[in-house]
Amino acid sequence: MDSQRENYETIVSGISKISETxxxxxxxxxWAWQPGDVTGIKLLEHEPPRLYSIAGSDNKNEITLLFTEKPxxxxxxxxxxxxxxxTIFASKPFGKFRPGSLNSWWICNGTGIAPFRGVWMNEEVHNITLLHGVRNSDDKYFNEEINSQHEIKYTACLSRENSGKDFHGRITKYLAAKGHFPVDTNFYLCGSTEMIVEVRDLLISKGIPFTNIYTEIYF
Known part of the structure; x- marks a missing residue:
């Protein structure tokens, strides 16, 4: 992020803990924003900001951010x-990641699900496949919201816990076992660098054109 991007004082409307971390x-x-935008956040005026994807809003004068506490x-x-x-500091929205709301695959891990929430909360979605890689079922953020979205086919990939209900294994294991992918579909990846590189390479190996894959490293 440009260290000279201006930040402005804003007020916390609320905060809630949704899992252990x-x-x-x-x-x-x-400010008006688009799904996929990020904002810079900081608590002190003279410290560098950290970037967070906007995780939707049900109020035009607010945004929601998802983060995990790291010791x-x-x-x-x-x-x-x-x-x-x-009072905290936030920048105006910016970004180039624009997840599709129609006939698309959304693939993410951890808090990388945030920009996709911005889509389903603020746009009409149709024929979406969502893969979310997490360690345990406690990390299935927005599970109830997603299940209420009838146009989203949702699969949680649990790398540690074997819940008996969700796929047990990493996203790459799930994708590797899938035989066919629609080559005329766009794939939107958001999460860790490792996940994005591995999934992108796997999709390309299965015939998905590079130009149909859009990525955003963890925010």
Whole structure:
């Protein structure tokens, strides 16, 4: 991110803990944004911001951000302790990742699901396949929301826990076992660098054109 991008004071509207380490924070946000946009967040005016994908909103004057608290993180241990009414700093929205809302595959791991929530909360979706790679069922963020979206075919890939209901294994294991992919479909990948590289290479090996694959590294 451009270190000179301007940040503005804004107010925390609320924060909730949704898993052992994950939080949803709502902040006042007066700027128009598109699904896939990110914003820079910081708590002190003179510290560098961290980037977060906008995870949708049901209020045009707010946005929601998803993050996991990392004990050695530069921001998240402090961000997890903010309260409603606190002041933080946010940048105007920006980004080039634009997940399709029609006839698309969304593939993500961890908090990489955030930009896709921005799509299903704010656009009409149709014929979406969503793969979400997580360690345990506790990390299936927005599970109830997704299940209420009848146009989203959802598969959670659990790398550690064998829940008996979800796919047991990493996203790449699930994809490797799949025989056929529609070559006229776009694939949108968001998550860790390792996942994106492995999934992109696997899709290409199965005949998906490189130009049909769009990626966003973890935000």
């Amino acid at each position: 994950a939080y949803l924070i709502r902040i006042q946000y007066p 050695d993180g530069l921001l998240t241990p402090r961000l997890s302790e903010v309260k409603k009414g606190d």
